[in-house]
Amino acid sequence: MAAVLECVGVEKQYKDFALKPVNFVLEAGYLTGLIGINGAGKTTLLNILSGLDRKFSGDVIIGGISLKRNPSAVKQRVSLVSERITFFLDKTPLENGQILGKYFDNWSMEEFYVWMDRLEIPKGKQIYQFSKGMKMKFQLCFAMAHRTEFILMDEPTAGFDPVFRRDFLRILQDIMEKGTGILMSTHITGDLDNIADYILLLDHGELKINDTREALEDKVKREIIQGYMEKRLHIGELLKRNGDRKNDIL
Ligand SMILES: Nc1ncnc2c1ncn2[C@@H]1O[C@H](COP(=O)(O)OP(=O)(O)OP(=O)(O)O)[C@@H](O)[C@H]1O
Secondary structure (H helix, E strand, O other), X not given: OOOEEEEEEEEEEOOOOEEEEEEEXXXXXXXXXXXXXXXXXXXXXXXXXXXXXXXXXXXXEEOXXXXXXXXXXXXOOEEEEOOOOOOOOOOOHHHHHHHHHHHOOOOOHHHHHHHHHHOOXXXXXXXXXXXXXXXXXXHHHHHHHHOOOEEEEEOHHHHOOXXXXXXXXXXXXXXXXXXXXXXXXXXXXXXXXXXXXXEEEEEOOEEEEEEEHHHHHHHHHHHHHHHHHHHHHHHHHHHHHOOOHHHHHO
């Protein structure tokens, strides 16, 4: 059975912001889009889910293991791709892999090479010389070599050029085909078209939508049809007002 990540009543309070109890379940092998405007709480939530931020209420359970009780075991099963994550910036991707890879049970140097080749990461260049997009790609390579069941991505497309943005969709599909679950935050909903299976919408720290994309599409289609019907009624009304009694039926 595919692993699940359960977010159970996760709450966090900052001075001027509250993440209200958040509950949802992610399934490995699917992509969930986490949508919200600036300041909605996306990064706050992703930092908690990845085990980076330990000061929160509630719990995160992956494959039955509690983040609160066993953070190191959970961190072996989830990785975070985020602009805020730091590696050894004065070292090369290869050196980072050699130094940090040994902390991860499932680390594969071979997989690390394969992904660095695929994403055209200069293996021998120090990371501080990388552009924003290159750093994000490097982190994705690192996450793939770490071979976790879930990858959390915080606005990954922000630094990508339009050409790579398109390639990135193919990459996400390949990752999912390997059985990995993806939770990807964005405020560009177009990034999720044709790829997201589930949608979460955060609004001022509150989870307002937690649904499949299909269900949301059906709802919108129903609303469009409803709108169309209303328009018809309005036209009927117009005709009536214009003295056309024949169209009373409308
Ligand atoms: N360390 C902190 N101390 C106090 N408040 C914080 C801290 N980190 C974040 N916040 C606040 O929490 C709220 C949510 O921030 P967060 O970064 O999670 O939003 P976001 O949805 O990721 O936004 P963006 O799309 O701009 O990245 C914001 O109001 C922010 O000011």
